[in-house]
Amino acid sequence: MTDLAEPLAVDLFDPDAFVDGPPHDYLAHLRATQPVFRQALAEGDDAWVVLRHADLVHVAREPNLFSASLGGVVIEDLDPEALAMMRHMLLAMDPPPHADYRAPLSPHFGARVIGGLEERVRSICRRIMAEAGEQGDVEFVHDVCGALPSQVVGEIMGLPEQDWGRIQRWAERQTSGQDPELAAVGEDDDENAMVAMAMYFIEFGARRRAEPMREDLTSLILATEFGRDDRPAEPMSDIDFGSFCVQLVTAGNDTTKTMLSSGLQALLQHPDQLAALRADPALIPGAVEEILRWANPLHYFRRTASADTELSGVPIAEGDKVAMYYTSANRDEAVFADAQAFDVRRNPNPHLSFGIGEHFCLGAHLARLEGRVFFEELLAAFPTIEQTGDAVRVRSNLNNALKRLPVRLTPA
Numbered sequence: 001m002t003d004l005a006e007p008l009a010v011d012l013f014d015p016d017a018f019v020d021g022p023p024h025d026y027l028a029h030l031r032a033t034q035p036v037f038r039q040a041l042a043e044g045d046d047a048w049v050v051l052r053h054a055d056l057v058h059v060a061r062e063p064n065l066f067s068a069s070l071g072g073v074v075i076e077d078l079d080p081e082a083l084a085m086m087r088h089m090l091l092a093m094d095p096p097p098h099a100d101y102r103a104p105l106s107p108h109f110g111a112r113v114i115g116g117l118e119e120r121v122r123s124i125c126r127r128i129m130a131e132a133g134e135q136g137d138v139e140f141v142h143d144v145c146g147a148l149p150s151q152v153v154g155e156i157m158g159l160p161e162q163d164w165g166r167i168q169r170w171a172e173r174q175t176s177g178q179d180p181e182l183a184a185v186g187e188d189d190d191e192n193a194m195v196a197m198a199m200y201f202i203e204f205g206a207r208r209r210a211e212p213m214r215e216d217l218t219s220l221i222l223a224t225e226f227g228r229d230d231r232p233a234e235p236m237s238d239i240d241f242g243s244f245c246v247q248l249v250t251a252g253n254d255t256t257k258t259m260l261s262s263g264l265q266a267l268l269q270h271p272d273q274l275a276a277l278r279a280d281p282a283l284i285p286g287a288v289e290e291i292l293r294w295a296n297p298l299h300y301f302r303r304t305a306s307a308d309t310e311l312s313g314v315p316i317a318e319g320d321k322v323a324m325y326y327t328s329a330n331r332d333e334a335v336f337a338d339a340q341a342f343d344v345r346r347n348p349n350p351h352l353s354f355g356i357g358e359h360f361c362l363g364a365h366l367a368r369l370e371g372r373v374f375f376e377e378l379l380a381a382f383p384t385i386e387q388t389g390d391a392v393r394v395r396s397n398l399n400n401a402l403k404r405l406p407v408r409l410t411p412a
């Protein structure tokens, strides 16, 4: 007999399935009934979708058994050239090369170093708010949120200011492939945004290497020695530097933009919580965590089983695709009380939006700083914020993102 209350099944990797928002009812149903769920894929094979918090943590903490490198981190099969390119990135490296590459970089992204950037991030936010205030009616995603991550990366890396806009455009092209409307924007600019961006950074690195050291991340990274693939420790080559910068920009741009825009949408949908933040800005850091949990910018990242294993009693075969589904684990009833509710006072909040384990987001401190300062400055600048039209979501199975959020910002 069919249970009438059973939510409609959706294909969890069909980009069209998310256009009206993630299927949270269906995900809750799967968590209760098939928490390690086999999803047939359009390509003809299938993938295991890991829906519960504890199972996701297990997968993330076993990087040798669940490899990021074998098949990359997205569910679609990549052509060999694209996979080889992805494997040069931290995100798709396995230990031990992953640790060799990451360890020297980590201190530059630690809490203390990133904390020291607060005033620079604040002055960028103030400038963005001042420009937005002059417009009044804005498309919040692109005009306001989109500017922050590329300007912050530009500032901390010492990139020439006239290039910041170009970097924002490349980054946006990079992550919009499944949405025909976004993919068409700037199609004529650069055939391949990733290659164009890498060339820019390779040239920038070479130029900076010849100049005296400055107080920015570029100088620090160029002076850092890396031991990779059993080679003795040595500084990054210009090509490695270019590839690393592309990683920073692509990993940090869309995700941060989404945290900010989905964050404002969540607050506008919950006026009582917005009022609480206005009354007590000390709630903002916790609100940023709740925004990350409730509106996680990425739906999933993939691993590939490197040997036969099992997950909560479900056999997984060598070579199987395994998706760590953050959109579900962040609402796991076993971990979060009233998991579907948006609550800026939620504490503790062990969401998985930055991943966990070996590949835990290198930019998490920076993203949190940007989130906190952005909302502090936004709420201080605009006592009234109203939505003036429908929000529109990106067509994507990976990016849980808005592409349009029309709002009116009214200054004091």
Ligand code: HEM
Binding pocket: 060, 068, 073, 090, 091, 092, 102, 247, 248, 249, 251, 252, 253, 255, 256, 259, 296, 297, 298, 301, 302, 352, 353, 354, 355, 356, 358, 359, 360, 361, 362, 363, 364, 366, 367
């Ligand atoms: C709200 C914003 C962000 C979110 C939600 C986010 C999310 C994530 C997630 C889920 C991972 C783990 C991937 C995995 O386990 O396979 C990751 C890794 C990474 N992120 Fe972020 N990220 C954000 C911002 C940033 C920023 C601002 C930067 C850099 C400036 C950055 C750089 C990276 C890098 C380099 C990695 C790879 C780390 C590794 O594999 O060791 N991210 N991020």
